[in-house]
Amino acid sequence: MYLYYFTPRDLQVARVDRQCIVRFCEAFGKYFDKLFLISVKIKLAEEEIKSDDLYQLYGVKRTFEFVQLPVNIYQKNPKKFDALKILWAYSVFAFRNIRKCKEETYIYLKNYAYSIPFLFLKFFNKKIKIIFEIHNPPKKYYQAYLMKKFDKIIANSNVLAKELMETYQGISYKILGTHQGINLNYVNSIRIPKYEARARLNLPKDKIIVLYTGKVYYGYKEIDYYISTAKLLSDKYLVLIVGGRKDHVDRIRNENENAGNLRFISFVPPNEIYYYHFAADILLIYYPSGFILNNYRSPGKIFDYMASGNPIIAADYPVLEEILESNKEALFVEKDNPAKLASKIDELARDTERRKILAQNAMEKVQRFTWEKRAEGIIQFINHKR
The missing domain is CATH 3.40.50.2000 (Glycogen Phosphorylase B;)
Structure with a gap:
């Protein structure tokens, strides 16, 4: 066959x-x-x-x-x-x-x-x-x-x-x-502690790292939302956006050079991206509305996030709740609203125990996928x- x-x-x-x-x-x-x-x-x-x-x-x-x-x-x-x-x-x-x-x-x-x-x-x-x-x-x-x-x-x-x-x-x-x-065997074979991942990637130890990895190109509304969200957060946070072609990333970075708590890193090989997931404190998946695909999508990234050992905040699309149970395995937030997203990040960052529970539940759930x-x-x- x-x-x-x-x-x-x-x-x-x-x-x-x-x-x-x-x-x-x-x-x-x-x-x-x-x-x-x-x-x-x-x-x-x-x-x-x-x-x-x-x-x-x-x-x-x-x-x-x-x-x-x-x-x-x-x-x-x-x-x-x-x-x-x-x-x-x-x-x-x-x-x-x-x-x-x-x-x-x-x-x-x-x-x-x-x-x-x-x-x-x-x-x-x-x-x-x-x-x-x-x-x-x-x-x-x-x-x-x-x-x-x-x-x-x-x-x-x-x-x-x-x-x-x-x-x-x-x-x-x-x-x-x-x-x-997701290939859980591979992820588990390269898993390292958060502090070690940050040292490997030269990321600050004293910041709350809020991470997005994936598609990045100039004019993409999801990236614009993360930029707006970063500007609403204090400097104790680092909003880290990883992925995309260098020319697009450079253009976005140059237009937002005054946002001190925002950092862009262009393309990272797929077998290296997991170290960023390990290094983060909160992971974001916040698709903008207006695309029919959002009603049906099954993003591969969400399973990588679930395996990271860190909590997820996602836009409230019902299809994502086929994968993640709200308030048990992830937090869902109103779509197209950076202010609400920033508030939810702040709320979760202050609750260490809740972060641990969400992350652990997601890691258990991802074994089904x-x-x-x-x-x-x-x-x-x-x-x-x-």
Whole structure:
């Protein structure tokens, strides 16, 4: 049994979502004779850092084979035909490597349009099965049409799975709701005490460190909220924002150079980011409203936070409460309101015992969300015949 996991991303340029893909494939690979992780190779902006060793970059075992497809795409100046270039690369690869497969072969995708060449091959070769991971309900007719053709549908949260099952009752048996995950064995193998993590990262010992790690780019409202929040907090706090391309981070930093309790650190390799989680006192996940994805998302970052041993404050999106129980495993705060966020940070910082309880409960809960358990659940679902 073979599986080809296709992603239209250059996985050798690290991002949080890409880390999730790689770590999932690490866990999923043991269930297949061979798992191929298929990435594209793009031409990067000068500011980007690219690793030569994917396995070292993400700290994963070689349970899958990594393949890169060269495409003539530039990161800094994306073109409207870039998607067609990826589609062509997928089509050529599929024709050469998958078309005549004689064993059961699964194609794992997240993009509707890129599924077309595989649906075509599936029509002629019944050994080919398509697993589609979905993060939002279909927005267009063609997406709903294609979704009905897939063999299995992995919804990225339980609320999304429920909505899909109600809307598409005829294919409800094809749908599984599941969340992202974490490699707890890896995190525990590198875990160090807070004081040691701060010394390693040259962070102050006497500050209450409030941390965000993840997507950072100029104009992103979530980052603007953290900046506004920092300005409402006293200098006993350090609001630390980690991640993003250097050019974007430099621009944001220069515009906020007078905020003494705010610090930016650009891109950090995924296998190093955990030390920042260990060093923090409070971890933030505060998505701005206005994005449909917020109703369904399962952010990989939240599981990393849960494993850190530090408490979490999150925006009050119901989907996050599928993962974290309010006031038991995290504190939830009104969205789009930096003043309320600052107040909640201050409240939690003053209550050492509550911080310990929230952190401990989250660490216990995260054991349910390992990549191994996600992979096991999906493989059982795949093997279940209607």
